[in-house]
Structure formats: structure tokens, C-alpha cells
Amino acid sequence: MRVLAVWAVVTAAIAVLAGVLPDFRIQSPDGDSPTRIAMTAGVAAASFGLLSALVWPLIVRALLLVPALVLGVLVFFLNGAVLLLALRLVPQDRGTISAESAVVIAAVLSAASSAANAWLSVYDMEAYRRRLARLAGRRRKHRRVPEPDAEGHVAPGTVFLQLDGLGHDILESAIEGRHLPTVQKLLTGGTHRLVPWRTDWSSQTGASQLAILHGSNDDVPAFRWYDKDTGRLMVCNRPTNAAELERRHDGRPGLLAHDGASRGNLFSGGAEQNALVLSVSGRPGRRSRSGYFAYFSDPANATRTFLAFVAEVLREIGQGLRRRVRDERPRVPRGGIYPFVRAFATVVERDVVVAAVMGDMLVGRTAVYADLVAYDEVAHHSGVRSPETLQVLRRLDKAVELITGAAQYAPRPYRFVLLSDHGQSQGETFTGRFGLSLDDLVRTGCGLEISRKGRNRAERAERGAEARAAARVALRRPEGEPPERPAGDPVVLASGNLGLVSFPDVPHRTTYEELQERFPKLLATLTGHPGIGFVLVRSEERGPLVIGGSGQHELTTGVVEGDDPLAPFGPGAAEAVLRTDSFPHVADVMVNSAYDPRTGEVHAFEEQIGSHGGLGGAQGRPFLLHPVELPLPPGGLVGAEAVHQVLKGWLEDARRPCARAETVPMNRQIPSAASGPALLPSPEFSASSLRDTD
Template identity: 65%
Template structure:
């Protein structure tokens, strides 16, 4: 065929495609209109406070015409007015906006009825129900009709992404990279969820079986999101000993997931490394504790405390809630998740399942926020980033971690969450086909979770009670409980513009900062406990502790729920204590009796030694017991799935990476610590631009870091300058 003929054929094909597209769009509009009209008729028949005709109207035809006019007016108002309402209300906390969806929809319906001749009237509370039902049915109809229509699906994604997608009609040929974090999903759990003939996560199973490779990585001693994300996104998690800790020089309680603490930790990391972070070049940070240097942020805790024009932490909400169907679906899903949690908690209680923790109060709402609102907004923001052609996106999906804390890492409740997360990943994968540039998807986790009854449930007293008893202080007859410190709690506070959690909200143990100055401060971070003596400047020594509280160290070390504790000796340096007088001198390697760290794996001594040199390490660092046969630990918080210390699956995270990238480390070489993961991710970002630093050089850096912990941090800026 000649070039001219080919051109005419192509033009005719293009015209036919455009007509098919427009015809399909018209048919979808008519179908949605018809369904909405029928919904109005049905609701008018069922609801006594809602009628479609004026008092003098008669006949089914009048009602049908009125329903069609009312449905059309409501659809037009939703398409034209709803985005303006959401933009005007963008300063309202997004959490509240999600709850207002029903009332805003109801107001639009009342206005639509006012604009429709002889449409009748509805009570305001009835209008809310009618509007929600119409939005739900029209959304379901539209989604059903667009399932096999790629062009319709593309238009929906463009509308979701807003103007950013239209500005990125063409993108670079170099691939962008999506880093999608499944919070709390350990390496072994992912293998189980993607194995077998009917995997829990079919999308991830397909990746793992074909385009991607799975690699484990071992976390630092502090196996929690704050330490892992700070290291991954900013290249340094130095001086971050736990999820929460007490700083003697200022008397401040630092909690990783609070906005002010997250902002300060990020500032310290940037100052230490001299680098803005992994996402500094055309990056986006979604749903994380830290920004990674990204200009585009949504639901990022380190910027949530800011106010003013430069705070875009809630910018992702508009991209999602500007679509009334999406907003309604999220609101309905939110309510359904609250009900689901209540039912699941009651079922667990009636079946007398053990271990279990209390799941009442605000927890159902917090869970729904994490598993529905945060998930939907983060996924929508990621899709918008892809359609805008951004170079690097890091997003955290926290749903599994939140549910596993209260239900257990392998409970049927968490299996449902994993299935829904897999569907979100499938949605992102489909959206990538419509992006202006190719994208590589790196799936990873920040830590795993270890199961087990809480320390309080198993032994009848808290870590704070045990410390007080060892110090000869009175112990309350009724032990207090330490609510979960999971990430979603402070995310919900930030979305509501509520003040940060104060002492007594679950951050400290009962013997916390509210106690008298002479009393020890005891904090919990999963199965890692921190004990500080605020009246002693600097870090107290073992010898001083023995003079002040002769029974304390023996009380802790010999308790069956304690695996080991770290203390600083004036004579021997860092010493790990275990039961029956066991000691491991970290500075010299000398071991007295049975090694207290033996059950915790080969890397335990290095992890503890690294933490010991942190300026803000607690006077005593206490790790709960670990049973290698069951993988169980005992959290010092109210969590039956926990992380934060050493022991079991909590320390085994994963990387699922595209096979075309260079391996994270050579075969047989372990990948240890969030800082090493940061260097791997930086290398993968550079690989999109051409020839790379040889893998051997990366390995040399890792080996040097393992031999001299902290050496890389002090030389990081020079190394990064050379490898950019």
C-alpha cells in the first residue's frame, strides 16, 4: 500500500474510532441517566417523605418524565458544581470532608428538585439517602459499562488526575519509577500470599512469577516505619532508636508519627546527609511519614503541621473528592468498613479467639480511615502522578499494618485487607498503560510483623510495672493499658487538625513523663521498651544503676518475658544482659554464659551495637522474649501483631523489583538496614538515565558500612556527589 493510501486508511480508521468513542460515551450517558431515573422512581415508591409529582400530578408517565428531568438536573449539578464545592472546602480537614459527602450530595439533590418543574419535594434527611443511592447506582453503572472500554477508562483517570494529566500529553522516553510500600507486610507473608493455585494477591503473584524478582532485606533494630522510611527516603536513620523516645537535654518526647516530630527528624536527616532525599528530582511522596525531598506531597506527616501556601499535604484530596461518584463510594466504603470491624471484633470475642486485644472506642473509625480513605486518596494521587509523568513516586499503603496490629498478622481479617490491596495495585498497573512514559513498579515493605500475646496479657503486668517493682517503687494494683501507637492514629489526627497526642494518649507507659521526676520514664515501641532516668544527666551507667537500684537489672534480665536488655558499662562499654547472669560485651565480643542474642539471629549483635552509639539511646533498651519455634514476641503495647524490636518476622522486609534492574546485592550478600535500601533505590533511579556505577562499587560501600558502622553516613555527601 502506498503512503498516501495508508494515510487515507489511517484517517478513516481514526474517524471511525472517534465516532465509536463518542457513540459509546453517549450510550453510557444515556444508560446512567436511565438508571438514575429508575432509582428515583423506586425511591419515590419506597420512601414516604419523597415524592416526584406535585399534588395535582397524575399517572406513571408524569412520574417517569419528572424522574428523568430530576435525574438529569442532579447529574449536571454534580458534574458542574461538585468540583467547585470541593475546591472551596479544600481547607476543611479531609477526614471531615469525607463525612460531609452525604450532606453535600443531599443539598445538590434538593437544588435539582427545585430546578425541575413539578418535581415534588423531599425532606432534607431523605434527600441525603436519595442522593447517596443515586450516586452509588450511577457510579456502579458507569463502572460496569466502562470495564472493557480502555478509552472510557482513560478518560476517567484523566478526570481523576485533573489538569496535571493534560499538561503531560507527552513525556520522556526514560522510565519513571513507582515505589509502592505495603506497610508491615513481611517477606515470608508476601511469599505465602502469592503462592499456591489461588493466591491471596493474584496481581503480585503474577509479578513475582514473571516480570519481578523477590529479595528479603533485614531491618535495623528499630523495625518500624519511622526508622525504615527515614532511612529509605533520606538515606540516614541515625539516632532514631525506636518509634518513640525521651530526649533528656530538652525533656521532649519524640514520637515518629507525630507531625512536629516527623518534621524535626526529617530536618536532622537532611542536615546529616547534606541531601534533600530520594524524591528531590521531580518526585512525589504520598501517604508517608517523610517527604523524601519531594515537592509534590499528599498525606505526608512531616509537612502536615505546616500552614500556608506551601503546604500541599492535602492536595491529593481534591484530585479524588472532585469526582462525586468517587467521594460517595469512599464514604459508603468508610461506613461499611466501620461496620465490618465491629462485626469482626464481636466474632473474635464470641469465638474466644486468643490472643486478642480490645478493639472498641475510636479504633473502628481509625481502621476505616487507614483502609479506605488513605488507601483511596493515595492510589488516586499515584495515578495522577503517573498521568503527569513524574520521575519518581513513593507511596505507603498502611491498611494491612493497621489491621494486623489488632487482628494478628495472619488472621482472616488481614487476608481480606491483602486482597483489597492487591486490587489497588491492579488499578495502578492498569493506569500505567495510559501514562505518558513507561513506569517500573518496585514493591517493597518497611518491616514485617511478629505475632504474640501482649506482655500485659501474658504476664499480668506492664513493662512499666516491672521497672517500678525493680526500682522498689509502688506498683498500681490495676495495670494500665498502652493503646496501639500505629501510624493511622496520628494520620487521622492530622487530617482532623486535632492537637498531637499528649502524654496519656497511649504514647508512654503508665510510668511515663507524667510521673514524678525521680521516677523512670518507660516507653513502648512494639516489643522494644525504653527506660530513661530523667534526673541523671547523660546516659546512666550500669555501675550507677546498681548503686541506685540494685535489683532492677536482675529483675528485668531474669523475667521470662524479657529476651535481653542493653546497658552501658563504665568498665566494659555496651553490654547485653540476659537471664541467669548471661552477658554479651559488644565492644570486645566476650560472652558470659549463654549468648542472650543467639535466638535473634546472626545480625542481632551488629544491630544492637549500632543503636548503642546513638546520642539518644535510652538508659536501658529492653527487648521482649522471642520464641523461634512459633515466631512469637510479647509487645509492650496493646498489639497482637507487633514490630519495633528484634524477633521473628518483624525484621524481615522485602523488595519485589523489576528483573531488568540490577540486583540489590550479589547472590549470597545480605541486604541489611534501611540506609542500604536507600542506596539501592538511588541506583535504580539512576539506571533510567543510562550507564551506571558498577555493582561492585555499591557492594564495597555495603561491606565498608558493615565493617565500620556509621562510616558511610559521615561520608555520604561526598559519595553522592561522585555518583550523581
């Protein structure tokens, strides 16, 4: 009945378009009766639908080498060609149309079909079950489901959903404000528990996700740093650098090494199945693009996502303009390519990753780890609690709703773990607050001339969060290299409110004594600035030394002279800084911005009003939301490596035969996937988008 209803909607759309468009005709030149016109429109609708179902997947597979975002645009022209072919099947040559109109009409018909189908199936649980069953049955031979025990129990699979950049306190506030009804249902239902954990000093996705997926983030001092051994700039969101970091830390099995899938991440976690994974795309001869075919093989998906993409671009332009008109502060530039990067993160990548995760569940994979970067990208430019970011959170909640709802149709039970890799701290940028950049301040302390034209060139060349790198990979744009700097100039880089200063002409880590001899004013200039909280340097006599405006802290001995510069940053700050000091590639001078404990504000050295990467505020307090039956160690979780050990332990326990008694019978719905219409797909998504992504 739903197929007939959708057919009727598309037939009506063809009839209406033929009546209003002068170059689109579905009747003879002499005219036809309304009945004849309706029959012709019905034949055209059926032909278009049939050709789309049969021909479209072949077209997309043939064009899989085309960059994904280009394919999204090409969809319209290919869809128009399918419509032209469909009209050739209308009897007695009653279907004629110009090529230009075919593109527009085909898009309208695909959108009408998708909207009608989604609306009709929202509360049809039986239809939803049949659709998911068909999708799962297509790859039945690839299912990875263990045999049930004597009592009919099967070890559960685990889905880890990373809500990138969402801090624990922001999550709690959003739940209280009823912006996350699906997450709220997990907590109020008593099936899940919400706890915070503490990041390392480098509170950013590169360090956190590398440790969560591979068990170690040793020698990752920041999101970007200068490698003196190779003379290269290392950046976590560059595909080749991500591949190199993963290679350096692949000595132990990754979190996903046992029948796992990695979706939308910086790193693979040792998974055999990868889609939209940056480190995989950085390996020679490898691409991480399978998820795009799985999603765009449906023309309705491609049309819907493209229209949503355009709407998001326009929404961002309007929101940015409104903030400028109202002179809202803090504010950062939101022009250029940013509206398109935001739309990619909040629409394209979200839809593709959600479809990939559901495909993994339908074939029964043991472990899936997926990163949804939408909140992180928008919060950088709009703020951590702005209406724009809350709107993004509501959409992410719908994605969680769709994924958890699919569990009841999977061939094995699933447990759902939601987590973040870091939070974000808000505040006006360093440049906006003080009128100069960190690079300016360093060059002033070194007695060097400030070049406004070339200022911070290396940092600007690599600026951007995870979504920018993912979009660059989707477009198959080359990484490029940062511009060369004059010999002897310091390399000043930013990672949120964490700054790194390196001197390339010194082959080893420059010591405190060498800095005082070579640049006697540098440390005083930095620590005396109101926007700087503290700096870390290595002293030949006193070891790692944290210096603030009115005091010093020797990390090895714990001796404090004057005011402790680490005191405002709370417990654990000294341990986090001391660990980073031990890294081989830590910068000569590590700089952390000032932090106001009363307001929670920091000052990013990048153009970000919501930032992360250093110490101070909510950025170092992400969350872990997990089923209550899964244990946590006493004393809380400190560092991303500790999170890896917990997640790995959960997966290993689920695989042990002795744990079968605690798993869920196959004829029962798992506690974390509540039943009812609330877990059916919203009109924003469609189960037709789901494909096995292998």
C-alpha cells in the same frame, strides 16, 4: 452509551423512590401518566447529574479547610442540597421533596450512579483509556517527560509502593494461597524478583522509612523515645516530631528530590509534591491535604468511600465481637475509636493514596513513593495471618492492580517496585501473658510503688500506629502533650516488643555501674523475667553490654560469658544492637522481649498481637519486589540505609543518557504492567476518582 445507561439507572431510581417515599413527589397532585412520570424522572436525573458535575468541585474547594473526615459526612447534606436545586428545574413544579429525604435520596442516587458506571466500565478498555487520557490532558502543561532519544526511547519513571508491615514470609504465603493475584502475576510472568532484606534493631516505620527516603536513620532508637537534651518525648508519628526528624536528616538529597512525589508517608523524601505526608503537616504553616480535594471533589467518590467506611466499621465491630464470643487467643481490646481508625486506614487513606499515585503517573512524574498502611493497622489487632488481614491483603492487591494498569496510559513508561518497611511478629502481649506491664516490672526493680491508675501513662497517650496519626491530622486534632510524671520516676516506653527505660534526673546516659549502685535489683529483675530476652546497657569498663538471664555479651570485644543472650535472634543481631548503642539518644536501658525461634512469637509491650519494633521473628524480614533488570548488590540488603542506596541507584541509572538503550520504547507496554481485563479497575474503585493532586 454508558452515559445513557447510567442516566437510565438514576432515572429508574428516582421513579422507584418517588413511589415508596411519601414526601418525595415527581408528578402533579392530580396524577400523571407513566410516560410523563418517566420523563419527569429523567429531567430530574439529568439536572442532578449536571449540577453535580458543575457545582460540586466548587463546593468542595470552598470547603477544603474543613477536616477531611468531617467533609465526608458533610457530603450527604451538600448532596441533598444539590438534589433540592435539581428538582427546582423540573417543569411545572412536579418535583417536591422534604429536606430530610433529599439527603437520603441524593446518597442513593450517587451510589447507584457510581455502581452502574463502575460495573459497565469494568471490561471496557477503550472507555477506560479515554477517561485516563482526559484526566492526564487536564494538566498537560505540568507533565515532566524527557525528550525521547533517536530510537524513540524515554527514560522510565518509577513507582514505589510500600505495603506497610507486610513481611516477606507472609507475602510468600499469601501468594501461594492465591490471595494476591496481581503480585503473583508479576512473579510468575518473570518480570519481577522477590527478595527479603533485614531491618535495623528498630524494625518500625519511623526508622525504616526515614532511612529509605532520606538515606539515614541515625539516632532513631525506636518508634518513641525520651530525649534527655530537651526533656521531650519523641514519637515518629507525631507531625511535629516527624518534621523535626526530617530536618535533622535533610543534609543529603532525598530519594524523591528529583521530580518526585510522596503520598501517604511519614516523611517527604525531599519531594516537591506531597499529599497526606505527616512531616509536611508538622511544618509551621503547611498542610498536606491536597489529596483529599483530588478525591472528594467527585460526589460519587465521597458517597462510595463514606459507605465503604461505615461498612468497614461494622465489619470490624462484628469481627471483634466474634473473637470475644469464641474466646480466641491472643486477643487485644478492639473497641473505642479503633473501628474508625481501621476504616480510615483500609478505606479512606487507601482510596486517596491510590488516586494520588495514578494522578502522578498520568502527568509523568519521575518517581513516586506511596505507603499503604491498611495491613499494618489490621495485623496489630487481628494477627498477621488472620482472615481479617488476608481480606485486607486482597483489597491491597486490587489497589496494586489498578495502579499498574494505569501505566499503559501514562505519557512515559513506568517501573513498579513493591516493598515493605518491616514485617510483624505475632504473640500474646507481655501484659496478657504475664499479668503485668513492663512499667510494672521496672518500677518493681527500682523499688517504687506500682500505680495502677497512672501506669504507663506516657506510653498510652502516644500509643498507635501510622493510621492513627494520619486520622488525627485529617481531623485536624491537636497533638497534645503526654502527662507529666513524678520527678525521679523512670520513663518506660514501648515500641512493639522493644522497651526503653530512661531516668530523666540523670543528664547523661546512666551506666551499668550507676544502675547497680542506685537500683541494684533492676537489671536482675529484668533479665530474670521469662518474658525478657535481653537488655542493653553501657558499662564504663566493658562498653556496650548485652545481658540475658544466663549470660552476657560484650559487643565491643565479642566476648560471651555463659549463654549468648543474642543467639536466639540469629546472625546480625550483635551488629544491629551495637549500631543502636552508638546513637546519642539511646535509652539508659534498652529491653527486648523474649523470642521463641520455634514458633516465631514475641511479646509486645504494647496492646498488639502483631507487633514490630525490636528483634525476633518476621518483623525484621521485610521484602523487596523489583523488576528483574534492576541490579542488587551481592550478599543481600542489611538495614534500611542499604535499601535507600539501591533505590537511589536505580533512579540515577534511569536518568543517565547511556541508560536509554535499556529503557522501553513509548509504543511498547512496559513488562511490569500486564495487559488485559485483569488490570482494569474493580468495582471497588473508579477511574473517576483520579485527579492530579497538585
